[in-house]
Amino acid sequence: MRPSSPLARLATDHGDWCVQFPAHGYIKCYAVLSGECWIAVEGGEPVALTVGDCVLLPGGRGFRLGSDLTLPATEVETYWRRKEARNALDTVSPGADVSSGVVPPGAGSNEVTFIGSAFTLPGPQAALLLGTLPPLIHLKSATGQEALRWSLERMEQELREERPGARLMAEHLAQLFLIQALRVYLDRAGPGQVGWLFALSDPALSGIIGALHADPAHLWTVQGLAKRAGVSRSTFAARFKAAVGMAPMEYLTKWRMLLATERLNGGEETVASIALSLGYESEAAFSTAFKRVMGVSPRRYGRQLHLMAAPAAAD
Structure with a gap:
């Protein structure tokens, strides 16, 4: 499949928030490191994510992610701009009221930390993979799997410490995470599934x-x-x-x-x-x-x- 342009991002949110992601041409992956949140793809039911849960989104559908999916959703680009501005203000004046309108003040309330990654599959062979997968794959407590837990822990460390080469390390670890998550999915899918x-x-x-x-x-x-x-x-x-x-x-x-x-x-x-x-x-x-x-x-x-x-x- 040769997944390319891997993106990896560590995010922490608290309070009440809901973000709308548009339809996409990626395989997107999320893993909850602490706290709880919800996710729902277009046309699907909301799924609760707790510590240790991983989710794959291979179908390209738009989706919502947040603490409460009944809230008015903020478009993802607006969300990240406001979040980055708020983080910058936090650095200049810690403790100041820097609510962005996306995540209300109240640090520590409903706090959730997760890793998100996304991959493009440039080759036409991607159809052989994507055509066999549902729009949302929920791997509950997937971090109980040793290999998957290792890649997540290492990716979190690289993203937090930001040492030289951290971005490249995180990208390679994200690819390991994708392969390991697909392995876990295969192990748990059970008999009777059809596809390559x-x-x-x-x-x-x-x-x-x-x-x-x-x-x-x-x-x-x-x-x-x-x-x-x-x-x-x-x-x-x-x-x-x-x-x-x-x-x-x-x-x-x-x-x-x-x-x-x-x-x-x-x-x-x-x-x-x-x-x-x-x-x-x-x-x-x-x-x-x-x-x-x-x-x-x-x-x-x-x-x-x-x-x-x-x-x-x-x-």
């Missing part, structure tokens, strides 16, 4: 998916994959589809096309060279498969990317 991510919990299917990802140009067959998994062809095909949500060859084709779109984004390779590198004997066969999956031909897809990039290049 959940199939990774099956050792046999995980190995198959890893092989497809590692060598997409190989001349894979269902029979060959079944032999690799150590089961019959029919058993493997049924097991793969039940776990992943699509047939093995359908999944392979989709994976190849996602890789192709990423390489077309680069604009440095010809359609013919991409086709050959992904296991297609001809550009025509590749173009047919690409159009079936993506809805347009690879050349047209490349032209659309060029047109979208032209204004930015002109600027």
Whole structure:
């Protein structure tokens, strides 16, 4: 997935507050270090967060976060501007009444401290992950997990102490936190979940998916994959589809096309060279498969990317 541009922020609030976050193109993560608060994604019910709780927001929906979600919500940009101004005044004149209108005075009242982080997933492969996840994942008392607790504690320390390199350290720790949180989610999701991510919990299917990802140009067959998994062809095909949500060859084709779109984004390779590198004997066969999956031909897809990039290049 190559998550990039990780953001990590430590925040403490008290009193009565409610912040509105717009729809976003990130995976957002929050972990409550002390106190309690509430969160609700658009179209969903409010969820109470207490010490040790973590929440992932992979669906891109807008959401509200606060001590009381029935309060009028402040837009997040306004919230942070007022909060930073208030913090600056606190530094100049500790103890002064510097209420911003976002968090009323009353330090220590309903105080909550949390870490928030956000990641962009620039590759088209992100759809394989985001499509399998609900809009809100609540990991209650997730900090009971040793690895997750360690990354949170280290991230908090880096953000608090602000030593040289602290921002970079926090960004890498945030990536560890994301992976560990997804692992906890997989462990707690239970059987019956469908999607690429959940199939990774099956050792046999995980190995198959890893092989497809590692060598997409190989001349894979269902029979060959079944032999690799150590089961019959029919058993493997049924097991793969039940776990992943699509047939093995359908999944392979989709994976190849996602890789192709990423390489077309680069604009440095010809359609013919991409086709050959992904296991297609001809550009025509590749173009047919690409159009079936993506809805347009690879050349047209490349032209659309060029047109979208032209204004930015002109600027």
